[in-house]
Amino acid sequence: xxxxxxxxxxxxxxxxxxxxxxxxxxxxxxxxxxxxxxxxxxxxxxxxxxxxxxxxxxxxxxxxxxxxxxxxxxxxxxxxxxxxxxxxxxxxxxxxxxxxxxxxxxxxxxxxxxxxxxxxxxxxxxxxxxxxxxxxxxxxxxxxxxxxxxxxxxxxxxxxxxxxxxxxxxxxxxxxxxxxxxxxxxxxxxxxxxxxxxxxxxxxxxxxxxxxxxxxxxxxxxxxxxxxxxxxxxxxxxxxxxxxxxxxxxxxxxxxxxxxxxxxxxxxxxxxxxxxxxxxxxxxxxxxxxxxxxxxxxxxxxxxxxxxxxxxxxxxxxxxxxxxxxxxxxxxxxxxxxxxxxxxxxxxxxxxxxxxxxxxx
Amino acid sequence: xxxxxxxxxxxxxxxxxxxxxxxxxxxxxxxxxxxxxxxxxxxxxxxxxxxxxxxxxxxxxxxxxxxxxxxxxxxxxxxxxxxxxxxxxxxxxxxxxxxxxxxxxxxxxxxxxxxxxxxxxxxxxxxxxxxxxxxxxxxxxxxxxxxxxxxxxxxxxxxxxxxxxxxxxxxxxxxxxxxxxxxxxxxxxxxxxxxxxxxxxxxxxxxxxxxxxxxxxxxxxxxxxxxxxxxxxxxxxxxxxxxxxxxxxxxxxxxxxxxxxxxxxxxxxxxxxxxxxxxxxxxxxxxxxxxxxxxxxxxxxxxxxxxxxxxxxxxxxxxxxxxxxxxxxxxxxxxxxxxxxxxxxxxxxxxxxxxxxxxxxxxxxxxxxxxxxxxxxxxxxxxxxxxxxxxxxxxxxxxxxxxxxxxxxxxxxxxxxxxxxxxxxxxxxxxxxxxxxxxxxxxxxxxxxxxxxxxxxxxxxxxxxxxxxxxxxxxxxxxxxxxxxxxxxxxxxxxxxxxxxxxxxxxxxxxxxxxxxxxxxxxxxxxxxxxxxxxxxxxxxxxxxxxxxxxxxxxxxxxxx
Numbered sequence: 001x002x003x004x005x006x007x008x009x010x011x012x013x014x015x016x017x018x019x020x021x022x023x024x025x026x027x028x029x030x031x032x033x034x035x036x037x038x039x040x041x042x043x044x045x046x047x048x049x050x051x052x053x054x055x056x057x058x059x060x061x062x063x064x065x066x067x068x069x070x071x072x073x074x075x076x077x078x079x080x081x082x083x084x085x086x087x088x089x090x091x092x093x094x095x096x097x098x099x100x101x102x103x104x105x106x107x108x109x110x111x112x113x114x115x116x117x118x119x120x121x122x123x124x125x126x127x128x129x130x131x132x133x134x135x136x137x138x139x140x141x142x143x144x145x146x147x148x149x150x151x152x153x154x155x156x157x158x159x160x161x162x163x164x165x166x167x168x169x170x171x172x173x174x175x176x177x178x179x180x181x182x183x184x185x186x187x188x189x190x191x192x193x194x195x196x197x198x199x200x201x202x203x204x205x206x207x208x209x210x211x212x213x214x215x216x217x218x219x220x221x222x223x224x225x226x227x228x229x230x231x232x233x234x235x236x237x238x239x240x241x242x243x244x245x246x247x248x249x250x251x252x253x254x255x256x257x258x259x260x261x262x263x264x265x266x267x268x269x270x271x272x273x274x275x276x277x278x279x280x281x282x283x284x285x286x287x288x289x290x291x292x293x294x295x296x297x298x299x300x301x302x303x304x305x306x307x308x309x310x311x312x313x314x315x316x317x318x319x320x321x322x323x324x325x326x327x328x329x330x331x332x333x334x335x336x337x338x339x340x341x342x343x344x345x346x347x348x349x350x351x352x353x354x355x356x357x358x359x360x361x
Numbered sequence: 362x363x364x365x366x367x368x369x370x371x372x373x374x375x376x377x378x379x380x381x382x383x384x385x386x387x388x389x390x391x392x393x394x395x396x397x398x399x400x401x402x403x404x405x406x407x408x409x410x411x412x413x414x415x416x417x418x419x420x421x422x423x424x425x426x427x428x429x430x431x432x433x434x435x436x437x438x439x440x441x442x443x444x445x446x447x448x449x450x451x452x453x454x455x456x457x458x459x460x461x462x463x464x465x466x467x468x469x470x471x472x473x474x475x476x477x478x479x480x481x482x483x484x485x486x487x488x489x490x491x492x493x494x495x496x497x498x499x500x501x502x503x504x505x506x507x508x509x510x511x512x513x514x515x516x517x518x519x520x521x522x523x524x525x526x527x528x529x530x531x532x533x534x535x536x537x538x539x540x541x542x543x544x545x546x547x548x549x550x551x552x553x554x555x556x557x558x559x560x561x562x563x564x565x566x567x568x569x570x571x572x573x574x575x576x577x578x579x580x581x582x583x584x585x586x587x588x589x590x591x592x593x594x595x596x597x598x599x600x601x602x603x604x605x606x607x608x609x610x611x612x613x614x615x616x617x618x619x620x621x622x623x624x625x626x627x628x629x630x631x632x633x634x635x636x637x638x639x640x641x642x643x644x645x646x647x648x649x650x651x652x653x654x655x656x657x658x659x660x661x662x663x664x665x666x667x668x669x670x671x672x673x674x675x676x677x678x679x680x681x682x683x684x685x686x687x688x689x690x691x692x693x694x695x696x697x698x699x700x701x702x703x704x705x706x707x708x709x710x711x712x713x714x715x716x717x718x719x720x721x722x723x724x725x726x727x728x729x730x731x732x733x734x735x736x737x738x739x740x741x742x743x744x745x746x747x748x749x750x751x752x753x754x755x756x757x758x759x760x761x762x763x764x765x766x767x768x769x770x771x772x773x774x775x776x777x778x779x780x781x782x783x784x785x786x787x788x789x790x791x792x793x794x795x796x797x798x799x800x801x802x803x804x805x806x807x808x809x810x811x812x813x814x815x816x817x818x819x820x821x822x823x824x825x826x827x828x829x830x831x832x833x834x835x836x837x838x839x840x841x842x843x844x845x846x847x848x849x850x851x852x853x854x855x856x857x858x859x860x861x862x863x864x865x866x867x868x869x870x871x872x873x874x875x876x877x878x879x880x881x882x883x884x885x886x887x888x889x890x891x892x893x894x895x896x897x898x899x900x901x902x903x904x905x906x907x908x909x910x911x912x913x914x915x916x917x918x919x920x921x922x
Contacts, residue, residue, distance in 0.1 A: 094702050096718065101711070105700045123698050131705030133814065135698045169814045171705035175751055253785065268784075275850060276782050278716025279792040292787040299785060314857040316702070316722030327785050341785050344851075346719055355719070357783045358851035 081243030090317035095228035101129030192229025229350020319347035423504035423887030445471030450492035458483025504888030520648030530570035551880035575615030621654035625673035639678035649685020689750035689816030730861035750816030774799025801876035831894035
């Protein structure tokens, strides 16, 4: 089956406008194509009156929303959109794992120049659930599939464990000297990653022995994982999920705005970024959004404008993409308006989360 | 008309008509903003001391003045359209210690000057009203603190901030000290109101601007530094500021430990010169770290220096920290490789904190850009190392209580930042606020013995909750300079790609209590919007400006009021 493109959607909308003979838009369209009676000397007056009528209509109410068929086509198109990968590595890449309360960041200035098989040193941090941070410099290698690994030691092999000494800077006061092993891997674009830290106090000989011997669950040893789109063996590319994320988010928003209770707002809430979820609980979010719908009108349609999104890194090394969409809003009493907004999706924990919107430029 | 020609004309005519109709619609839907209903009167008080150096930048919301002297106030009147109001009669009302009422007439440019002399000590609040329109009055009154001129001996040492030039303060204590760049940048001559207030009560002969061992003053105006400090200098004035040491250039970015020992010399000498009177230290920013190091006994220095510091600490009675670097700057934590996205904040739940994790690295870069542009920081300099949280210097001076004979007064920035979030057409209001201190130093853990990873500038031992922005416990007293800001996260888009771009966050960076702004006249002048609780209950009002509160604290301690 041939894929529906945005061009198809626009063509369908044009055909629909043409076929609605007798409508205020149709008359204007016919005229502009030269369909008005050419014998009339007052054709310009007729045109001006038509425009005035159109402008008045515009100021009173927005055009009718697109039909269900065209919206479905647009949504189907969005569902298939794969985000374009970022054009370069960020200066610093950051990943967080909200489930485990951990985070990993790595400085990629020198890594960007690596070739497969190459090795360099890179500064990294690993944050523990308590907010303590281990910062250090470890080797990074690029693998043949263009992904990267960072590890203590040069072997980059699980069979050979190398320990290092470092200071775990504590959020409370002072720091703790530790002996640790560390291994991480991230994809070729630095979008998803996995990291593992095992450590013991530098004063704890048994703990050190366990850490450096690769033994798990031993007294004095602490093991922490950071999963952000990868686990210990595999990674899931977020590029393929960009389109489906947008489509499902838009659909959830329309459904919830239709008058749903807390349950209906749940999918919107769950697919939102921590920027929102950190401020509102699910029920509180549903309540505030319901009030906003009553005040600002109900979103009835969200139609993408433009092509596949481009994945970018912000200045802090966080992956995101933007998508511009036309939003149709029902204000009740037969009044509808449209607004064009650009929405930002942030890569959080390996998945795209709705971040925020702003009016389109 | 020929039909073909008519068709050719059709498009241009239709487009023109279209434009006219749209213009008509826009003019209907976007009426001009209504003009102000009333005329506007603005009022400011001339700061005589500052006017000597910066005559065009010396009129603020208030001043300190000696009783019997003349205080000038500048008045400007404009009509509802913003046009100057010439020959307008302005009624001036003085309420307070020297209550009166007068009138002045504006000149051709809508300006007038009102002068009066206060014979009674206390505070006056001056307002102005347009004679022909009583609703047109000054939005903010001017505040004049009238003080009796005295020359009480009370040694005071001002320990300035990183990269600053002691000459800028020595000149204010003693105008005969000439600063080579004094007239070129008014933003460097800071703490003006505070210095004027102190000079009206205390003998300026016993007030010093401390010179760091690598102070900028050694390069610009060595005579600004106390003569006995020359032997302690550890910089080469001939080296350009961009050079890295050792030998060090004179850029006020040297070792905190070294400067603390030098400060100990100054305290001992100044106290001796004042007949053994105890010394008050005013410590701003890095000066706070130097002072904490001294009060801890210079623990990282040689044994003889430790003895000197302990001796000096015993000669200090009051220390007033002004955004002092108690635990260091979080900006330096980040610059030393730590992840700003996982900043930990005391008394904030991890969930609420997670709301800011995506923007923290971005706003950190933005703040650092602003600070660095002003200060020219270099992470390899000793000061930047020492001011990094959990540095050897900070761990040492926070390992013990400051000398127990010292009363400790702390003023610190307490900016709160929240974000609205827009969903398509729905905007959810901010529901969590991030405490960001003065933006350069956070204000979270005020325990004197704390050395958190992210540093801080607050200090008050077990002082309990703030009431009206103030709390105290025994010898500890602390004022939080609170300001709350809410921006829509979509206003931060410019800094997604350009870290130092202007964005909605600019209003936060421009806060009057931001670290670099707190010392400026707009924050410090009497009548400023930045008010603090009056802990002395001597101001006559529940709140007052920072300089007056500090003066009242010292005067009360000296039994002068």
